[in-house]
Amino acid sequence: MKIINGNALETIPTLHKINSVVTSPPYYGLRHYGEYSLEWPTTEYCEHEWIEYKSKGISGGTKSKKVKVKDTINYSIVEPGNYAFCNRCGAWFGELGQEPTITLYIKHLVQIFHEAYKVLDDTGICWVNIGDTYAGSGGAGGDWTKGKRSEAQKWCQQQDEIEDKSLMLIPFKFQEAMVADGWIFSAMDIWEKPNVMPSSAYDRPTTNYEFWFAFTKQKISIPSEVLKIPTGQNKYKHFATYNINVCRKPISYATGTVLDPFCGSGTTGIEAVKQRKDFIGIEINKEYVGIAYEYISSSVPIISSGITDI
Ligand SMILES: C[S@@+](CC[C@H](N)C(=O)[O-])C[C@H]1O[C@@H](n2cnc3c(N)ncnc32)[C@H](O)[C@@H]1O
Ligand SMILES: [Zn+2]
Numbered sequence: 674m675k676i677i678n679g680n681a682l683e684t685i686p687t688l689h690k691i692n693s694v695v696t697s698p699p700y701y702g703l704r705h706y707g708e709y710s711l712e713w714p715t716t717e718y719c720e721h722e723w724i725e726y727k728s729k730g731i732s733g734g735t736k737s738k739k740v741k742v743k744d745t746i747n748y749s750i751v752e753p754g755n756y757a758f759c760n761r762c763g764a765w766f767g768e769l770g771q772e773p774t775i776t777l778y779i780k781h782l783v784q785i786f787h788e789a790y791k792v793l794d795d796t797g798i799c800w801v802n803i804g805d806t807y808a809g810s811g812g813a814g815g816d817w818t819k820g821k822r823s824e825a826q827k828w829c830q831q832q833d834e835i836e837d838k839s840l841m842l843i844p845f846k847f848q849e850a851m852v853a854d855g856w857i858f859s860a861m862d863i864w865e866k867p868n869v870m871p872s873s874a875y876d877r878p879t880t881n882y883e884f885w886f887a888f889t890k891q892k893i894s895i896p897s898e899v900l901k902i903p904t905g906q907n908k909y910k911h912f913a914t915y916n917i918n919v920c921r922k923p924i925s926y927a928t929g930t931v932l933d934p935f936c937g938s939g940t941t942g943i944e945a946v947k948q949r950k951d952f953i954g955i956e957i958n959k960e961y962v963g964i965a966y967e968y969i970s971s972s973v974p975i976i977s978s979g980i981t982d983i
Pocket of ligand 2: 721759762
């Protein structure tokens with residue numbers, strides 16, 4: 674069992690063969706997971722010139738454009754939590770899930786899973802838990818960022834022209850992009866949550882389901898099911914934790930190392946260790962790495978003695 678502190682995009686290529694991916698990426702436009710931003714690679718070489726963008730309508734606004742030029746290399750001093758585009762090549766700088774458009778968010782997810790494809794066994798399965806969001810809603814689970822719509826959703830509405838109150842169909846846009854990138858879409862489970870609180874919004878229904886998509890490299894027969902399982906809650910409330918029971922089925926298919934590239938509080942790790950499978954987690958937020966170790970070790974006594982392995 675190992676949890677690595679890093680960006681999934683850069684860390685996955687350093688792994689040896691893995692047998693299974695079981696994960697839940699940051700959903701679109703919902704939460705901030707920490708004070709970090711990433712520069713997303715583009716194919717062309719560019720000396721980036723970062724232009725910060727502002728999101729309209731957020732009280733307080735964003736800081737003014739800050740670009741410094743040192744020798745010939747431009748570098749950004751964009752504040753953490755802020756986002757920038759390169760004026761020259763269109764590259765983007767920011768946190769996964771907070772992209773200004775759905776298209777860019779999905780591109781980044783597919784880039785990360787593309788790396789997983791390369792290290793995944795030919796018979797392996799990549800399970801992705803993903804849900805949809807109503808445009809302008811603040812999120813499927815009501816996870817408003819400090820009580821306001823997140824910046825990304827504002828931008829999405831401006832740029833992708835999705836009407837308020839419309840489902841954004843993100844899971845299916847993601848699924849299409851994964852198949853276009855070479856994955857086989859082998860199965861889809863629906864996770865139905867019987868305990869979801871009715872939405873306080875009067876003009877859109879409560880979302881009480883999410884999806885588990887199973888992507889493979891070869892045709893593998895996996896029965897699609899509806900899993901009726903309550904939402905998870907652990908003491909780490911700031912996480913979008915999934916219930917440990919929803920990863921039981923995906924992990925049961927693993928015959929070797931299970932990878933969760935968005936490890937969060939480590940729920941996948943608990944179930945993997947319970948099923949006596951080797952587990953690797955990747956998590957960008959250092960603080961969460963410690964939490965995941967603590968959560969896994971306190972939930973699964975058999976490994977509590979072996980936590981030296983960071
Ligand atoms: C939806 S949460 C996962 C929750 C997890 N399933 C659990 O039960 O706790 C997504 C996680 O991905 C992390 N994350 C976001 N961008 C990342 C990246 N580029 N590389 C690695 N981890 C990332 C976030 O910090 C967050 O903890
Ligand atoms: Zn550039």
